[in-house]
Amino acid sequence: MTDGTLLSIKDLVVEFPTGAGTVRAVDHVSLELGYGERLGIVGESGSGKSVLARTAMGLTRPGTARISGQVTIAGHPVLELGERRRRALWGREVAMVFQDPLSALHPITPIGEQIAEAARRDPRTTRRQAAARAVELLETVGIPQATRRVHARAHELSGGMRQRVAIAMAIACRPKLLFADEPTTALDVTVQARILDLFDQLCAEFGIGLVMVSHDLGVVGRHTDHVAVMYAGRIAERGPVRAVFARPSMRYTSALMAAIPRHRAAEQSLPRPIPGQPPNLLAPPPGCRFGPRCGQASPRCHAEQPPLLALGDAPGHEYACWHPGEADR
Template identity: 50%
Template sequence: MTKTDSWVGQVTASSDQDIPSASTMPSDFDLTSASSESELGMAQDAADSTTAPLLQVRNLETHFTTGRGTLKAVDNTSFELDYGKTIGIVGESGSGKSVTVRSIMRILPHNVGHQSGDIIFEGRDIQNLSSEEAKHFWGVEMAMIFQDPMTSLNPVVKIGRQITESLQYHLNQSKEAARQRALELLQLVGIPEAERRLGEYPHQLSGGMCQRVTIAIALACRPKLLIADEPTTALDVTVQKQILDLLDDLQQDQKMAMVLITHDLGVVAGRANEIAVMYAGRIVEKAPTQDLFASMRHPYTQALFESIPKVEHPSHTRLRAITGQPPDLTALPEGCSFAPRCRYARPRCLTEQPTLDPDEVNPLRSYACFYPVGTPAGEEALAANKAEGKTAAGVKLSSD
């Protein structure tokens, strides 16, 4: 089997591959055997393409046409994700993290003015799929869960029907088999009294329970990649922990890769293998989680981290806030987008845009900055700014 047709094989089941195909799946297919079989299938894929990651995003650009001009929501963004791994994308609202994954999922609003770049899934660019192929690609190979579980479920359709819909449509399961699988899925995501819940409507469930249902729907066809866009932002802290733990367990069980989007560095710290920090539509720093938290190189990452109140600090600890506001994406500054708020900004930052380059010592991490934190260049820049009392962009600095 070539790696390009491996994903098609799952849907069409035209040949005798060792990936369990939808139509040949026994209807009482249970999850434990499923995961071991898909593991086999994955091992096959991995053997086919030992070096190729599951997902490659290269130079992705998504611009919108708005009344105020072209809005560069995502600009020149690249990242890779291996099988079974998690990448956390962190950023504030408007940083482009949601638009990045929506570009991958092809669920963008209509006013996209310009889109370019490669999105390669299992060695194949998924932007050129025919509509027939696409129909059984999204939702099957790649699924997504959203921030607000209450609005991502259809309020007038029963839970059971919302789960079985994709099973019947994508996997051609019979009504009874799909119902049985839906029941298993609800149990899998930890919903008590699953039988009764199948017949209920979303409004009868709490927010946490609804998010479990959307996870069950996303997992129904056993995707290789799950995109979770702020899955816990609308939930309480105790429920957030339940959902994150659940995603962790499911991911291990199903050997699924995950893109976890959040604005909360705390959420990704314990969950992601790699973290990409976005600011104003670009990735400004990308590093394995341990390395990132051990030393933050981009001044924005560091500033974001320092502005979070920490529960370990005594009360009334003064927070180091980032001055100013994120930039207007229709009128990005020339040079580095963060320069107007940055403590390290030097004249060069205002005219020249840094590119995301690998670190000289640790090539696994990369950042887009001329004066990275914790490097001689960065320290010099900060010292020079402190001596002048302000940065090149005019942000006042105290000498402390």
């Protein structure tokens, strides 16, 4: 395309007016993703990661939220487009896999029809071709006996199968960009791994760019190239996965890593939970938003918001912390 950038988010702010005041769910977030790259967005519940993904895709309705900033997907200025022109992108250039595959699939329509409907988003596809494509897609996402399964309904499938169907639906028109909003949270651990492997396989096979939203840093670390850690609507740290894992520089990132359970004997230590709760976004703390929960916070942390600073170890590794360094183990 234009400059090799698949997704570009610049200075995105998303605010929801509520009865109690305005909630700023996404606070001046900028991100970039190249074609075929995989980005993980990690954060706790309420950190704004899902809102970020939905808004970046253009799904957040302008009537419900105040949105400012710019989002470009494959050269299309998403936020400047009206609903009709966004719709032209959805399902074709960009698609989304949702969290709970049972509620994401239509309860009555057979899954084959739902996938065929997605395939028909390409106007050159005939009804007959779309039906054949549904079978083919089910095979692609690893569902056996696809010719028979197209007639099944969502409630007749297991959770993992349902998510595979949702993925088949999302990739039906070979989108350039795929958002996955906590795609494995509703699944068993053993199924989770297989679904994540499927994402890896599809991204490699079709050159799909992936934005995977997750609360699980471990998942993101193994299945993406870049990671962005979000805290209370802001980017706390981002960079290549390797660099961030090797040298987590924002205190929240290190705390998140300390909270991952480990199995290997050399690293045997109990996961350390992060004390406290994420801040109330109606009245966020001044300065660093992680300050109140951070063991190393200084008066400066409570007074001044730390900017995103580049770290020398790898291009693109940035963090927002006044006192970078690993948390004490």
